[in-house]
Amino acid sequence: MAEELPHRHATLDEVAALAGVSRSVASRVINNAPHVSRAKRESVEKAIRKLGYVPNPKARALATRQAGAAALVISRDDPEVLTDPFFGQLIAGVAGALEEADLHMMLCVAATPRGRERVEQLVRSRAVDGVMLTASHEDDPLARIAKESPLPVVFGGRPVDFEPRWYVDIDNVGGARDATEHLLARGRTRVVTICGPQDTEVARSRHRGYREAMTLAGLTPRPPEVGDFSEAAGAAAMTRLLEAHPDLDGVFAANDNMAAGALRALRGAGRSVPEDVSVVGFDDLAVAQLTDPALTTIHQPIRDLGREMARMLVGVVAGRTAGPLILPTHLVKRSST
Amino acid sequence: MAEELPHRHATLDEVAALAGVSRSVASRVINNAPHVSRAKRESVEKAIRKLGYVPNPKARALATRQAGAAALVISRDDPEVLTDPFFGQLIAGVAGALEEADLHMMLCVAATPRGRERVEQLVRSRAVDGVMLTASHEDDPLARIAKESPLPVVFGGRPVDFEPRWYVDIDNVGGARDATEHLLARGRTRVVTICGPQDTEVARSRHRGYREAMTLAGLTPRPPEVGDFSEAAGAAAMTRLLEAHPDLDGVFAANDNMAAGALRALRGAGRSVPEDVSVVGFDDLAVAQLTDPALTTIHQPIRDLGREMARMLVGVVAGRTAGPLILPTHLVKRSST
């Protein structure tokens, strides 16, 4: 019974006709709905096979008002973001969870004005059942649209300027606290930090974690130096810190790139790591394994982040309630501490 | 005239009613079609604004038989593939080109049987206007389905077992030839190669490029050693090559990972690079800049690959004809030659 793929699609009507039933019955068979006798069910199934019938998802979407798809929106001006392996892992997580729910994934890169407009259109036209919004920055117009839309929107990472109804985030505060406490546990007491840009929630949270750990240990947090998350900025910040605190013996950098820069600057200043100074990063990017010495850092479960975002969205779409979800991080001990 | 986003969507009928025209006219205005008087056009536009009307893409798709979307299918058993920065760049290229054509991107990861089934469903149900198929391996069932489908399918990379109607590929032969000729140009004459698995077109082509360059220079290509594209395999292959050809002075490895392994094996054998032996890789992955010495390699324009795949698909969907496209590579000179 090897069927050709017919160029013209069979319709449900044709299936029903061939099976000698009404379209309603055929539809019920397709959707595995009750109220179909065993005999008719089989006869419809046979007709489906014979005609190579595949339901038309557009017609179905129109009738059910469900798109059968969710959008993953990457909202960032820089089209290069995707090069970051972060997104590969995030996408992998999202893909897996959407597959479980049998939803398709629409991937939207909102890097240009045109791209952002398209996303807005997508949301307003309800071409998808829900949206996962990530990499959103402060004053992101998409965040506003998403916030106002009746469509379920799950945020990846808590936005800096409001608390969305649904979001999944990494435990930045806890991770930073762990990192700092790790430094303290190794006997470091003059611990400083290199922060990220203060208009990002990530940077703020990680800074908060540092302060909490210091205060908890009865130490006074030292004023941070700020960088833009780049290696160069990390090196520059480290240099400034060495001037301000020549006695420092521990550094918590808000991400691995800056930590790598800090290592470079420390070496340049003649301090040896981890003998004189211990350094901890955050993110556990590939670079963390390639620095010399290899970087102790906070690993974040990016793939889980994607998975949980998708699961949360699926839940909300299905009418289940859900609250924010914060995923735990863990420290990866390498040679820089 | 700040409109609320109404929870219930306005329909074209309502727009038409408000504007005092028929639905046909309203539709023509939406689609920028001719045969609408200036007055009615404006009145419809006003109604659209007033109602905050956004066309329902599902209804439109049903009526036009166009999905307004293309699928990028990543067909690989390993769900980890996405972690490879390769895909980030590919996706970025595809996203940009689809945006130009105002098509949405459906991203399908066909890593599990379930995933593959979903892709098949997608293709057969014509839920998208076309497909870009990448990372497809030999005997990939999806490749077969794609081949038989009436839907336009653009392959990323030429499959090993047949020549698809539409595909975009990197010039693997030319790149490998350039790599080998670069070695020869630097005075190396006893040049060997480390191949990839011979069931991939990439590996075959790169091996062919090596042989062509050797033959063209009047030299006899030496029998290759084969690895699975991993660093460890590269090191092992290099060790075997050193035994078989103790006099070798140049190595072309079919990818950077294996080249990195080769460098390690060479150092282990006491040969210095590039003094005793020159090494060239292929891919220009991040690792190429991190090896010691930094690796001379063939850069491939992955983002362009994505862009051109999408453009080709858009063209085919629009009814334009197109043939295969081979993108040029270029050699990046570093310290290993």
Place this chain on the structure above:
DNA sequence: GGTCACAATGGAAGGGCTTCCAGATCCGTT
């Protein structure tokens, strides 16, 4: 044997849009 509850069935009404087509309008020509 008569009721009742419930399963099975098919007709019909949508869901919201595009597009064909026939008829109405308008213009410039002769």
Place this chain on the structure above:
DNA sequence: AACGGATCTGGAAGCCCTTCCATTGTGACC
């Protein structure tokens, strides 16, 4: 003033499915 032609216009027929509802059929139970 009549006419050919192009330009508008709206009615209606799709596109293909889901789902409500009224109708019919079935078995259980008293």
